[in-house]
Amino acid sequence: MPPPQLVKAARDVASYLREKARENALFQVVSHLDADGIAAASIISTSLTRLNARFHVRIIQQLSRKSLERIPRRERVFVFTDMGSGQLKLLEESLQEDTVVIDHHPPEEGGGRLIHFNPHLFGLDGGVDVSGAGAAYLVAREIDVKNRDLSPLAIVGALGDRQDKGKQRSLTGLNAEIAREGVEHGILQEVKDLIVFGRETRPIPVALEYTTDPFIPGLSGNHGACLKFLVERVQIPLKAGDRWRTIAELSREEKARLVSELVKYMLGPGNMSADEAQSIIGTVYVLSREREGTPMRDAREYASLLNACGRTGRTGLGLAICMGERKRSLSEAAEAVDEYRVKLADYINWVEGEGMKKRKNLYWFSGVGRIDVRMVGTVASILASSKKYQSKVIVGLAYSNEEDCIKASIRLGKGGENVDLGELVRRVMERMKLETAAGGHELAAGAYIPVGKEEEFLMLLDEELGMGGCGGR
Ligand code: C5P
Numbered sequence: 001m002p003p004p005q006l007v008k009a010a011r012d013v014a015s016y017l018r019e020k021a022r023e024n025a026l027f028q029v030v031s032h033l034d035a036d037g038i039a040a041a042s043i044i045s046t047s048l049t050r051l052n053a054r055f056h057v058r059i060i061q062q063l064s065r066k067s068l069e070r071i072p073r074r075e076r077v078f079v080f081t082d083m084g085s086g087q088l089k090l091l092e093e094s095l096q097e098d099t100v101v102i103d104h105h106p107p108e109e110g111g112g113r114l115i116h117f118n119p120h121l122f123g124l125d126g127g128v129d130v131s132g133a134g135a136a137y138l139v140a141r142e143i144d145v146k147n148r149d150l151s152p153l154a155i156v157g158a159l160g161d162r163q164d165k166g167k168q169r170s171l172t173g174l175n176a177e178i179a180r181e182g183v184e185h186g187i188l189q190e191v192k193d194l195i196v197f198g199r200e201t202r203p204i205p206v207a208l209e210y211t212t213d214p215f216i217p218g219l220s221g222n223h224g225a226c227l228k229f230l231v232e233r234v235q236i237p238l239k240a241g242d243r244w245r246t247i248a249e250l251s252r253e254e255k256a257r258l259v260s261e262l263v264k265y266m267l268g269p270g271n272m273s274a275d276e277a278q279s280i281i282g283t284v285y286v287l288s289r290e291r292e293g294t295p296m297r298d299a300r301e302y303a304s305l306l307n308a309c310g311r312t313g314r315t316g317l318g319l320a321i322c323m324g325e326r327k328r329s330l331s332e333a334a335e336a337v338d339e340y341r342v343k344l345a346d347y348i349n350w351v352e353g354e355g356m357k358k359r360k361n362l363y364w365f366s367g368v369g370r371i372d373v374r375m376v377g378t379v380a381s382i383l384a385s386s387k388k389y390q391s392k393v394i395v396g397l398a399y400s401n402e403e404d405c406i407k408a409s410i411r412l413g414k415g416g417e418n419v420d421l422g423e424l425v426r427r428v429m430e431r432m433k434l435e436t437a438a439g440g441h442e443l444a445a446g447a448y449i450p451v452g453k454e455e456e457f458l459m460l461l462d463e464e465l466g467m468g469g470c471g472g473r
């Protein structure tokens with residue numbers, strides 16, 4: 001069970017929401033664009049639907065004065081999920097009505113007038129113990145015990161936020177307890193299996209090709225090589241009649257063969273560490289009530305699907321799926337996943353081909369007019385994980401319509417040390433006297449800067465890194 005004070009706090013938020021629903025209030029749910037944010041919003045939305053409450057949902061990339069101004073606010077009860085804890089003062093200043101924040105990001109001081117629910121306030125770590133969707137679930141199950149059927153969405157959110165940091169890529173802390181609730185209710189299964197993309201849905205060579213976590217050099221992203229590897233090394237039937245088989249269909253012996261050949265490959269030609277090779281086997285979370293062969297069966301694939309929906313502008317579709325729509329939306333979701341993949345590959349090729357520029361202490365690219373702002377962070381992250389940019393700082397820029405600003409995503413390549421990107425960005429923002437949204441941690445940071453200030457921003461970043469400030473070298 002979660003700590004009793006946390007349960008009590010969730011119960012208080014739940015009573016408040018129930019009370020407002022009884023008064024026929026109009027709710028405005030506002031949530032974050034990623035998989036966790038969409039899952040969190042849908043948990044609250046389903047709970048409100050079950051209370052017969054009226055509500056609107058808005059999914060945004062960044063919570064700021066500007067994005068708040070765009071949302072009609074009169075006589076609405078605002079419920080922020082997976083965002084808000086870092087902007088308590090802003091929310092308190094901007095919103096007159098009562099406002100609820102259900103989040104798992106580290107909270108800032110202040111915001112005493114808000115109804116604020118965050119596991120950090122009870123000594124838990126929102127980075128790994130529980131996600132935004134998990135926090136929303138804790139509230140939902142206090143609104144009504146029936147909402148316990150939403151626990152799988154909390155797991156989807158946690159995996160979307162990569163909180164599977166336990167042994168064999170398992171969830172820990174409160175996430176593990178929520179998973180246990182799902183298992184007890186017969187709606188979730190935890191199995192040890194190969195962690196590949198599309199384990200339930202894709203032909204085996206495609207599943208292997210699409211697996212990028214872990215990234216398998218020579219196989220990830222290379223269809224021909226995957227097919228060759230399977231045919232020559234693994235030698236299991238890839239088709240049943242005319243139809244391609246999936247990983248989920250393999251017999252125990254076939255799977256053992258595949259795993260053993262894969263690990264051999266990863267340790268040999270793949271040049272990967274034993275730890276990395278082992279991470280191909282791990283804890284798979286199966287939503288047992290979802291139809292077999294659909295992307296919602298495997299919680300990781302479900303999270304990828306929501307992420308693709310969010311980052312290709314199909315947030316309504318992501319929400320609909322989480323809220324139970326299973327007809328037209330499935331083919332549209334497949335389109336979102338494909339579009340996301342194609343765009344990402346195009347962006348990466350472009351940056352690697354001509355977009356990437358070098359300064360003394362950093363690499364940078366401007367995706368303004370070229371890269372969708374919702375994907376610039378992902379592009380920077382993928383590049384940062386490649387060997388080429390080992391221990392290098394990468395800055396990606398794109399134009400944000402939502403903020404009418406340039407968005408910068410900053411990442412540190414593997415092996416980088418002695419630099420704290422969060423600290424770096426805070427210093428540069430201070431030197432530029434900017435108060436626009438910015439922040440981050442050691443390995444990743446983001447900032448919004450006014451159009452036209454890109455050059456100054458890059459120059460100062462480079463300078464700070466060169467000075468050895470923020471531990472830069
Ligand atoms: O937006 P992006 O993915 O580039 O951000 C990387 C990290 O920087 C986020 O995970 C978040 O921790 C932090 N960030 C922040 N405030 C912002 C933008 C990003 O704290 N306005």
Ligand code: ZN
Pocket residue numbers: 036037082104131132133161
């Ligand atoms: Zn989150």
